[in-house]
Amino acid sequence: MYDLVIIGGGVWGTAAALAAVEARHGSVLLLEANPYVAGESSAKAGGIVTDLVWNAEDLSWVTRSRELFAAAQRWSEDNSMIRHYGMLTLFSQSQAELVQRRADGLLDKGIPAELWDLNQIVRTYPELDRVADGVRGLWTPNDWYVNPTAYATATLSAAVAKGLSVKLSYRVKSIQVEDSKVLIEGPGETLVAAKVLVAAGTWTRKLVQTAGLDIPLRPYRVQLASLNFPVGHHLPILWELVSDMYIVPDGEHNLLAGDGTQLWEHNPDDYQTTGDDAFKLSIAQGVIGLSSRAEQAGLRSSWAGLCGGTPDRRPLLGAVTDRLYVACGDEGFGVMRGPAIGELAARLVAEDAAVPHLNPNRHPSTDFTIRPGFTLEE
Ligand SMILES: Cc1cc2nc3c(=O)[nH]c(=O)nc-3n(C[C@H](O)[C@H](O)[C@H](O)COP(=O)(O)OP(=O)(O)OC[C@H]3O[C@@H](n4cnc5c(N)ncnc54)[C@H](O)[C@@H]3O)c2cc1C
Incomplete structure (x- = not known):
């Protein structure tokens, strides 16, 4: 019998696994359906890490995650894991008050943030030659790109070195909670654990349902495109608030660009994993609308992944019932906050503790309106 089985090897599951072995939680096993970790949403993410978040708890998780990303970069000696691009958030007059409030909030915490007018934007990034009159920018120089796959891979290696057992290509079929143990039915065998933490991203609800329980989680679809810039570019991370488009540099000749969030429920076992035509068109128009240089860019590929919505936009962390926990x-x-959330989830399991406002049972599991969490609005 394992003391703890963690299902799911994305950023959250690998972070929880490392924290669990470091806390000497006993025998810990990580199960991952793919032949490698970070094969699902974590691999599809833009990798933005920013302090520009609406909720103070999220900011504290981003701060802690930055420490854990940096630690992973140090031990893996993978210097490309974190890239210090800084982020420029472009906004119009109607968003100025909200952005000013967020900037003041950052400055109060000692986090650098500068408001730029159009002249300053174009002086610093001449390629942004088509930014419309009246648009201003919030420059947050501490913001990063992180490679989620590199982080999860490094974290898994560190956890294995500290005693974690791992089964890859291992898709859990069902979970059964009994009085003194949990049974996990996998391919051709049943594993036994004292406790189970399901960190299976947007599949978590389906797995919990196999145990006859439920949680309020609704998966929604998000799209990203990779653009090729033969002439090269010099851009920061950009978040264009009017259309909610974001751009992330991916080396000198590539950019990632996204805006295609579809806020209705999708089935993690059956959704379109490539970008829609409408999305590709809107991304091309959006990038060309900011920079004439983008007229020479080409689309390399596009894809879609799922994100998990909750009724109050806060994560579901802790026990669904005795012995069965979720993250x-x-x-x-969830990348920018994932290492800290994984660490917190491991602690809640080890101590059998609860954070009431994150308790997975705090809302009924009925339908609710999905609202994006990565916004500036409360
Ligand atoms: C297009 C896109 C762009 C994004 N950009 C950003 C960004 O810039 N910054 C940011 O912070 N976040 C971003 N996100 C969100 C981010 O990707 C997620 O919040 C994060 O990856 C969640 O990590 P996770 O570990 O919870 O889930 P996942 O990475 O999905 O991991 C869950 C794992 O569980 C495994 N699993 C599922 N079912 C089973 C089973 N039955 N048995 C065994 N294993 C199972 C899966 O194979 C998977 O590896 C983006 C998401 C998308 C889709």
Whole structure:
């Protein structure tokens, strides 16, 4: 019998696994359906890490995650894991008050943030030659890109070195909670654990349902495109608030660009994993609308992944019932907070503790309106 089985090897599950072995939680096993970790949403993410979040708890998780990303980069000696691009958030007059409030909030916490007018934007990034009159920018120089796959892979290696057992290509079929143990039915065998943490991203609800329980999690679809810039570019991370488009540099000749959030429920076992035509068109128009240089860019590929919505946009963390715990509800910005959330989930399991406002049973599992979490609005 394992002391703890963690289902799901994305950013959240690998972070929880490392924290569990470091806390000497006993025998810990990680199960992942793919032949490698970070094969689902974590691999599809833009990798933005920013302090520009609406909720103070999220900011504390981003801060802690930055420490854990940096630690992973140090031990893996993978210097490309974190890239210090800074982020420029472009906004119009109607959003100025909200952005000013967020900027003041950052400055109060000692986090650098500068408001730029159009002249300053174009002086610093001449390629942004088509930004419309009246648009201003919030420059947050501390913001990063992180490679989620590199982080999860490094974290898994560190956890294995500290005693984690792992089964890859292992798709859990069902979970059964009994009085003194949990049975996990996998391919051709049944594993036994004292406790189970399901960190299976947008599949978490389906797995919990196999145990006859439910949680309020609704998966929604998010799209991203990779653009090729033969002439090269010099851009920061960009978040264009009017259309909610974001751009992430991916080396000198590529950019990632996204805006295609579809806020209705999708089935993680059956959704379109490539970008829609409408999305590709809107991304091309959006990038060309900011920079004439983008007229020479080409589309390399596009894809879609799922994010987990919850009724109040806060994650679901902790026990659903005795012995069965979850960590899910990423709301589309789960990489930047993932290492800290994984660490917290491992602690809640080890101590059998609860954070009431994150308790997975705090809302009924009925339908609710999906709202994106990565926004500036409360
Ligand atoms: C297009 C896109 C762009 C994004 N951009 C950003 C961004 O810039 N910044 C940011 O912070 N966040 C971003 N996100 C959100 C981010 O990707 C997620 O919040 C994060 O990856 C969630 O990690 P996770 O570990 O919970 O889930 P996942 O990475 O999905 O991991 C869950 C794992 O569970 C495994 N699993 C599922 N079912 C089973 C089973 N039955 N048995 C065994 N294993 C199972 C899966 O194979 C998977 O590996 C983006 C998401 C998308 C889709």
